[in-house]
Amino acid sequence: MIGIAPDLSQNSTALAESNYHTLADANRLAAERANKLALPDEELARLPPDQSFVRGYIRNAARVWYDPRFDCTLLWQDVTINMDMFGYVWGKVFAEIDVTKGLEQFDRPVFLALGRYDFIVAPPSSWDPLKSRFKNLTIQVFEKSGHTPQFEEPVLFDEQLLAWIKDTSPVVGVV
Numbered sequence: 001m002i003g004i005a006p007d008l009s010q011n012s013t014a015l016a017e018s019n020y021h022t023l024a025d026a027n028r029l030a031a032e033r034a035n036k037l038a039l040p041d042e043e044l045a046r047l048p049p050d051q052s053f054v055r056g057y058i059r060n061a062a063r064v065w066y067d068p069r070f071d072c073t074l075l076w077q078d079v080t081i082n083m084d085m086f087g088y089v090w091g092k093v094f095a096e097i098d099v100t101k102g103l104e105q106f107d108r109p110v111f112l113a114l115g116r117y118d119f120i121v122a123p124p125s126s127w128d129p130l131k132s133r134f135k136n137l138t139i140q141v142f143e144k145s146g147h148t149p150q151f152e153e154p155v156l157f158d159e160q161l162l163a164w165i166k167d168t169s170p171v172v173g174v175v
Helices: 010-023 026-038 041-045 049-059 083-096 124-133 154-168
Strands: 110-115 137-142
Touching: 026 049, 041 049, 049 083, 110 124, 110 154, 124 137, 137 154
Parallel strands: 110 137
Antiparallel strands: none
8 A cells, every 4th residue: 555544534634734734844834835825725616627627636746655746736637536536436435435444364565665754634643553463564654755755766665565565575586
């Protein structure tokens, strides 16, 4: 799993917000203010839902990326979003999910990659109460990443993931 909290409930959203205000420095706060001035809420609200989502995500760089001024516009080029599905999955399923359900029978190792500067989901500490419920959970926090450590720290991400696969593989030497 990458860049996810145990759920996307209101409590997790509040934890993400608190984490942002705890860790955000002046540069990050200034970047967020500049992005909101460039695309005010009123203008964002007038866009069709799929465009509003993408433009809002781009505008939220200070909460999404380690580099608060990163422009991810090109990553969204030619991306089509099904807002009905997206709204249902992120707004209902992930908001209400109980990731501990069925863990008694779940015996597979889990690799959880989180960015220290990911402020759109609850912080890594939100997993602390659940760790013991997993039979084999590895939490790797990437210190120079936001929501996408596989993109922001690709070499370290690959190293950590491959090492984890090697360490958890039931067949020695299989990678």
